[in-house]
Amino acid sequence: INFEQYLRPKQPHKITPLQCFDRPETKLNKCCRQLKRLKLLRWHRQLSGQVAQALQQLPLPRFLHFLRARQDDGLCKPKTGFEIYCEMSSIHGFHIFVGACTWQRVLWWLLICTAVLLSLLVLFMSHLMSKSMPTISYIDAITRPMSAAPMPFPALTICSLNRVSSWHRYGQLLKSNVSWSQLLQQLSPQMCETQFKACKWRGRHLSCDSLLSTIWISSRGWARCCSFKQTAACEGAQCNPAQGLNMRLASQRQDYASSLTAATGFELLLHEAHSIGIESTQRVYLPSGSVSRLMILPYKTHASAYVADLSLNKRGCYLSQERSLFHFAVYSEDNCLAECRSRAIYEKCNCASPFMPKRSAWPICQLQQLSCVLNKDLNWLKRQPLCNCLPACHFHRYVLQSDITALDKNSATHTNDLNVSDELIVNIHFVALGGEQLRFDVYETWLTFIGTFGGITGLFMGCSFVSVFELIFFVCVRPACNWLTRQQIRYRLRKRQR
Structure with a gap:
């Protein structure tokens, strides 16, 4: 053409x-x-x-x-x-x-x-x-309903500000041959039996003896306290936040012989049900002649499965059943610090303080060893770095909000025999039907690393997995194929020449 x-x-x-x-x-x-x-x-x-x-x-x-x-x-x-x-x-x-x-x-x-x-x-x-921050906490739900995730009611430890009862003649007790634990039991006021007038739990009037148990704490001197623990979480209609614990207490001013402060009343400690109250436990003072409304904000923290892959130094907390205690069945930071304090006293004085966690073979200290216990006891600042007590990865935390007003005798909810100057009323309940749930997770997993790597390289260079495959193809596969093709052509040419 x-x-x-x-x-x-x-x-x-x-x-x-x-x-x-x-x-x-x-x-x-x-x-x-x-x-x-x-x-x-x-x-x-x-x-x-x-x-x-x-x-x-x-x-x-x-x-x-x-x-x-x-x-x-x-x-x-x-x-x-x-x-x-x-x-x-x-x-x-x-x-x-x-x-x-x-x-x-x-x-x-x-x-x-x-x-x-x-x-x-x-x-x-x-x-x-x-590397510097291997773990991070996320908010899973701000108001997770208790019907979906039951939230246990916190444990309450109520202690009187009075440490020594004036009804006992402690001068005669010191002369008699009594042990240290017997002396504490006889001098401390019997608050669970005499100072609790009425109790109401979740809208039902119950006997205070069935709700409370006697417990000894040694955070600020040895004291006999009353503990309220409900391990069962509320379900269904029982989760009404307004129906918590209502108590009517009498401070009994005439029985005060040695008080922590100049005021009269009680000290309330708020903690988990399986923990013990120590110096760092959240607390609030309840003065006599008042109505205290304590509102609880619950927080639940759970660890993800990725946290278990981290080492103990990186995650900074103990998993369930990772560390066992010799006295308490469930691990918590407060329980660990209490056992560490008791162990330190035993190593220095060869005995354990009364009403403190101990092993079965440890003897109880007597009055002759009181000076050794007071001198060798570790304070809070020294106990933290030596005991290696890390917090638990799964725990509940409670934030307390208090509203304290003067007690009014003309109120319809009070009985006629109410002593306004000596008694007080405490109402403790959840703020709402839900609680905040937090997730303790690792900062970066393999999935987040892929997202971070892809986002950064895509932002600066526009790279993707296809770009990597293209580079591998043109750097490795294509030259190899070209070399094999040339070798095949040369082989055919040599074969024809023969």
Whole structure:
């Protein structure tokens, strides 16, 4: 086929020549034409051309020889593997290498190297953050209903501010041959039997003896206290937050012989049901002649399965059944500190203080060893770093909000025999039907690492898994296939020559 004959018009007499129209003269065209005549702009165009020519002839290292522009039109000389990769690459900026000048290639190469360095820097900073802070707490639910996740009622330890009862003649007790524990039992007021007048639990009037039990604490001197513990969580209609624990107590001022403060009343400690009250336990003072409304905000923290894969030093808490105690059945930080304190006293004095956690083989200290116990006892600041008592990974925390007002005898809820100056009323209940649930988790898992890596590399370079596969294909697979093809062609040529 003669293409020249084919492209000629079939009817030359009907050919219409192209018409040339003059571009209308506008103010913008006149302004541009005047600016082109300025020496400054002409010098700028000339200088730009010289700089581009100098960059074109700039000597490049051998490993950057691919940045030099092609000297042909791209039709005679076959394209290199780098140019083919740039045309097909999904990474941002690589397609500009095809058909660009040398200085443009160098500029884009510097920009790409800067993006790679920035992405590596941000990835390294993210790795340092995950190393310095391996765990983090998330809020799973702000108000999780108790019907879906039952929240146990906290344990309450109520202690009188009076430590010694005036009804006992402690002068005669000191002369008699009594032990330290017997002396404490006889001097401490019998508050559970005499100072609790009425109790009401979840809307039902119950005997205080069935709800309370006697417990001894030694956080601020030995004291006989009353403990309220309900291990069963409320379910269904019992979860009414307004129906908590209501108590009516009598401080018995005439029995005060040695008080912690100048006021009369009680001290209430709030903690978990399986823990014991220590110096750091949350507490509130309940003065005589008052109505105390204590509102509880519950918080539940549970650890995810990824936390178990971390070492103890990184997660900073004990899992369930990871550390056992010799006295308490359930581990908690308060129980661990109480046992550590008792162990330290036993190592120094060869005995355990009365009413403190101890092993069955440890003897109880007598009055002759009181000075040793008081001198060798560890205070709160020294006990923390020596005992290695970390918090539990699964625990409940309660925040207490109090509203204390003066006791009014004319109130309809009070009985007629109420002694306003000596008695007090305490109402303890949950604030709402739900509690906040927290999740203790690792800062970075393999899934979050993939998301972080993909987000950072995608932001700076536009990379993805497809980009990685492309790079592997053009660096490894394609050269290997080309080499095998050349070897096969050479083998065929040698075979034909034979």
